[in-house]
Amino acid sequence: MPRKTLEIPLSVEHLSILDEKGKVDKNLEPKIPKDRLLRLHRMMKQGRAFDQRMLSLQRQGRIGTFPPVSGQEASQLGIVAAMDPEDWMVPAFREMTAELWRGRSMESILISANGFNEGADAEDGEGPATDFPVSVPVGSQMLHAVGIAWGIQYRKSDRVVATFFGDGATSEGDFHEAMNFAGVWRLPVLFVCQNNQWAISIPRKDQTRSETLAQKAIAYGFPGIQVDGNDVLAVYAAAVEAVDRARKGEGPTLIECVTYRMSVHTTADDPKRYRTDEEVDAWKKKDPVERFEKYLLSKKHLTKKKIASLEEDIEGEIKEAVKRAEEKMGTIGDPLEMFDHLYAELSPRLKQQRDALERELSELQEDSNHG
Amino acid sequence: MAKMTMVQALNLALRQEMERDDRVIVLGEDVGVDGGVFRITDGLHEAFGRQRVLDTPLAEAGIVGMSVGMAAYGLRPVCEIQFSGFIYQAFHQIENHAARLRWRSRGRFTVPMVLRAPYGGGVRALEHHSESREAYWAHTPGLKMVMPSGPRNARALLVSAIRDPDPVIFYEAKALYRAYREEVPEDEETLPIGESQIVREGDDVTMISYGAMVRPTLEAAEDLSQSDGIEAEVVDLLTLSPLDDEKFSRSVKKTGHAVIVHEAPGSFGPGAEILSRLAEKSFFYLEEPVLRITGFDIVIPLFAREKAYIPDARRIAHQTRKMMKRG
Numbered sequence: 001m002p003r004k005t006l007e008i009p010l011s012v013e014h015l016s017i018l019d020e021k022g023k024v025d026k027n028l029e030p031k032i033p034k035d036r037l038l039r040l041h042r043m044m045k046q047g048r049a050f051d052q053r054m055l056s057l058q059r060q061g062r063i064g065t066f067p068p069v070s071g072q073e074a075s076q077l078g079i080v081a082a083m084d085p086e087d088w089m090v091p092a093f094r095e096m097t098a099e100l101w102r103g104r105s106m107e108s109i110l111i112s113a114n115g116f117n118e119g120a121d122a123e124d125g126e127g128p129a130t131d132f133p134v135s136v137p138v139g140s141q142m143l144h145a146v147g148i149a150w151g152i153q154y155r156k157s158d159r160v161v162a163t164f165f166g167d168g169a170t171s172e173g174d175f176h177e178a179m180n181f182a183g184v185w186r187l188p189v190l191f192v193c194q195n196n197q198w199a200i201s202i203p204r205k206d207q208t209r210s211e212t213l214a215q216k217a218i219a220y221g222f223p224g225i226q227v228d229g230n231d232v233l234a235v236y237a238a239a240v241e242a243v244d245r246a247r248k249g250e251g252p253t254l255i256e257c258v259t260y261r262m263s264v265h266t267t268a269d270d271p272k273r274y275r276t277d278e279e280v281d282a283w284k285k286k287d288p289v290e291r292f293e294k295y296l297l298s299k300k301h302l303t304k305k306k307i308a309s310l311e312e313d314i315e316g317e318i319k320e321a322v323k324r325a326e327e328k329m330g331t332i333g334d335p336l337e338m339f340d341h342l343y344a345e346l347s348p349r350l351k352q353q354r355d356a357l358e359r360e361l362s363e364l365q366e367d368s369n370h371g
Numbered sequence: 372m373a374k375m376t377m378v379q380a381l382n383l384a385l386r387q388e389m390e391r392d393d394r395v396i397v398l399g400e401d402v403g404v405d406g407g408v409f410r411i412t413d414g415l416h417e418a419f420g421r422q423r424v425l426d427t428p429l430a431e432a433g434i435v436g437m438s439v440g441m442a443a444y445g446l447r448p449v450c451e452i453q454f455s456g457f458i459y460q461a462f463h464q465i466e467n468h469a470a471r472l473r474w475r476s477r478g479r480f481t482v483p484m485v486l487r488a489p490y491g492g493g494v495r496a497l498e499h500h501s502e503s504r505e506a507y508w509a510h511t512p513g514l515k516m517v518m519p520s521g522p523r524n525a526r527a528l529l530v531s532a533i534r535d536p537d538p539v540i541f542y543e544a545k546a547l548y549r550a551y552r553e554e555v556p557e558d559e560e561t562l563p564i565g566e567s568q569i570v571r572e573g574d575d576v577t578m579i580s581y582g583a584m585v586r587p588t589l590e591a592a593e594d595l596s597q598s599d600g601i602e603a604e605v606v607d608l609l610t611l612s613p614l615d616d617e618k619f620s621r622s623v624k625k626t627g628h629a630v631i632v633h634e635a636p637g638s639f640g641p642g643a644e645i646l647s648r649l650a651e652k653s654f655f656y657l658e659e660p661v662l663r664i665t666g667f668d669i670v671i672p673l674f675a676r677e678k679a680y681i682p683d684a685r686r687i688a689h690q691t692r693k694m695m696k697r698g
Contacts, residue, residue: 090440117474117475118477120475120476120477120479121477122477122479129479132443133472133475133476133479133480135468137463137467140432140436140463140464140467140468141468142436143432143433143437143439143440143464144437144439144443144468146433146436146437146440147436147437147438147440147442147443147444147448148444149440150437150440150441150444151441151444151446152444154396154422154446173432173460174432174433174464177428177430177432177433177436178433180428181430181433181437184428340477341473341474341477342474342512342513343473343513343536343537344473344481344536347565347613348613349613349614349616350613
């Protein structure tokens with residue numbers, strides 16, 4: 001038999017709608033109602049301002065280590081804006097703006113960032129019932145999205161699942177297993193890769209020889225698209241298509257959002273060890289928030305004055321959230337509660353351990369009272 | 372009551388739970404059309420269809436990670452890892468997620484899944500098909516670790532595991548799959564997870580075991596009784612985590628002698644924890660140091676030598692007899 005070339009789909013689209021100067025491609029501009037555009041803008045501003053406030057709180061020792069989100073707001077908000085609240089979100093650990101959009105409160109994020117499990121509590125229906133908590137081991141959460149999507153398909157529901165991960169995660173086995181499983185059963189999943197160029201110190205080019213990350217979908221038999229991840233209109237447009245495909249039972253989509261982590265990996269990281277200021281400055285010119293703001297100004301949806309007053313409102317809300325979080329943290333922290341929520345019911349051994357700790361703590365307290 | 376092998380008894384448990392609850396989904400490699408390489412899921416595919424008995428691509432992390440998502444969605448996945456020697460490709464999904472999602476989400480999401488896997492030697496299999504690494508899972512907070520010892524308790528425990536609100540690792544001794552038949556009632560039967568059973572009464576020595584080692588331990592107990600008049604009390608743990616330490620501690624208070632038998636390597640193995648509980652609860656009643664008869668701290672040999680590795684009735688009786696003669 002001779003050698004021959006097999007025809008398989010080998011192209012990947014790149015989508016960009018709003019350029020760096022805020023100029024829109026009229027032919028591609030998605031029709032988004034004004035109130036939704038303004039909400040997107042507000043969440044972008046809030047995400048950015050809250051991120052910066054958290055950074056300063058961390059530097060003051062008022063919260064622990066956290067992974068800043070600055071630069072990736074459009075990649076996250078463009079996706080969740082295309083979903084219904086009843087759809088499912090399975091985040092990694094740097095999706096704070098997406099979580100805010102979906103209804104997680106700033107105080108719960110602060111409480112988590114202070115090492116209290118209570119940050120994961122859903123506050124009186126405010127927390128989204130279909131959103132997974134953050135997942136730290138890279139790429140591992142993608143398979144949970146697959147399991148949820150399988151359940152959705154089994155129950156003949158029209159919900160979809162979006163799972164977030166980064167460029168580094170595409171090297172993990174779980175990424176490939178999740179993509180493969182979702183492809184086999186045509187599951188309603190949006191695989192959202194935030195290619196922020198850096199996996200701590202490893203640049204995107206050293207992560208994989210592939211030209212794009214989006215093309216990895218081809219091997220699993222479903223579409224992948226690369227979008228300008230700092231262009232919220234492009235991310236939104238790609239997400240709308242992917243959600244539509246998923247709801248119609250046409251299966252998963254991989255969306256590669258090309259973006260940039262403008263800040264540190266986590267507050268324990270020093271990016272000066274591995275990347276240049278020139279690179280960071282070049283990406284600052286592509287800032288997703290400024291770009292979107294220019295677009296809204298040109299559409300006359302916003303004025304400079306409105307932006308200033310919005311910024312003031314957000315500052316006030318953040319201040320309130322920090323206050324509420326600090327008040328709440330003053331009322332929690334009973335060490336005995338560390339035994340909670342591991343099992344539906346504590347085993348006799350665990351009860352013994354908890355009781356022994358309780359006794360010991362009170363004995364130690366007595367010792368120090370007498371000392 | 373019908374006499375069943377452990378394979379048939381496990382199949383009965385799955386079939387009845389699937390009939391009872393449409394949230395129960397069986398998934399894994401070759402569990403569908405093929406009925407599983409050990410035929411545990413035989414006939415389920417025909418009875419319930421491919422949506423309830425799901426043949427997955429060949430990826431262990433995928434199977435377990437997906438099960439976590441299914442469970443959180445509100446299903447009751449029962450996944451099979453074809454041999455426990457391949458479970459390590461899913462280790463992170465078990466440790467990082469199955470065991471912790473309830474904790475991480477403060478009870479908002481739970482993981483009522485069962486992970487079934489055949490373990491242990493004795494069937495002349497290839498490398499990676501004969502290990503006993505139950506200690507990993509017994510050591511992991513957030514999991515339950517169940518190890519039945521025969522057809523009837525395997526069926527009853529599997530039903531309980533499927534109905535349990537938390538993730539259960541369910542290790543099935545492949546040496547027992549077709550070793551013998553036992554009466555198994557057609558009517559529903561469950562056993563509480565976390566409770567051991569005294570399967571032979573005696574006043575002279577307490578023998579503690581689980582899984583495939585219960586049979587040779589009982590055989591050794593009979594031998595000791597007949598040839599030496601030593602009456603052993605045998606405790607079948609059934610669950611390793613949470614460990615029921617009441618029954619064996621009480622038994623040792625009566626007998627003053629303890630023997631622990633397992634197939635897993637001794638160092639840091641389940642026997643080490645059992646011995647530690649005995650030291651806490653029955654120390655002053657012990658007349659002799661506790662004897663552990665276990666696998667050696669080596670990789671289980673390929674099958675030409677596995678008989679010399681796995682404790683059998685003769686070795687168990689021999690070592691117990693020596694201990695009892697010293698006393």
